[in-house]
Amino acid sequence: MTGTINFFVPGEPVPEGSTKYVGHAAGRPILVHTDPDLPQWRQTIGNVAALYARQAGWILPLEEPISIRAVFFMPKPPRTKFKDSPARKPDLDKLIRAVGDALAPKGGRGVIREDGRIIRWLAEKRWADEKHPAGVDLAIVRQEVPF
Numbered sequence: 001m002t003g004t005i006n007f008f009v010p011g012e013p014v015p016e017g018s019t020k021y022v023g024h025a026a027g028r029p030i031l032v033h034t035d036p037d038l039p040q041w042r043q044t045i046g047n048v049a050a051l052y053a054r055q056a057g058w059i060l061p062l063e064e065p066i067s068i069r070a071v072f073f074m075p076k077p078p079r080t081k082f083k084d085s086p087a088r089k090p091d092l093d094k095l096i097r098a099v100g101d102a103l104a105p106k107g108g109r110g111v112i113r114e115d116g117r118i119i120r121w122l123a124e125k126r127w128a129d130e131k132h133p134a135g136v137d138l139a140i141v142r143q144e145v146p147f
Contacts (some may be wrong), residue, residue, distance in 0.1 A: 004139060005052040005140050011135055013098070020032060064117065070138050073136070
């Protein structure tokens with residue numbers, strides 16, 4: 001069993017955005033994500049992460065602390081103020097939140113039991129190019145738990 005998995009999830013990264021109220025059902029408010037692509041993006045990340053975790057011999061969901069490295073490759077628009085860096089929306093923190101939520105979906109059936117298990121993030125945004133298509137390159141590292 002290895003302590004680190006590395007994998008790439010292709011596709012345009014989708015930030016964790018806001019939700020909006022659309023009504024009530026069975027006495028509960030119904031909230032929907034403002035970006036309709038978010039649920040599919042989170043599901044894809046979760047599925048790819050689970051595949052690599054199981055191949056590494058991990059028993060899911062993980063209970064121990066983890067660290068995550070994330071490099072988001074963003075599509076470069078035809079015109080941009082910053083040629084060398086995607087210093088624009090979407091915000092890096094919202095991209096990170098989408099990954100955390102993808103790894104720990106409600107119900108505890110994700111790669112990790114809950115996103116509070118994430119103790120360290122190293123994240124950045126870069127422009128996508130021929131060598132690095134749009135998507136996110138992820139490394140998940142299991143942390144030693146002292147006894």
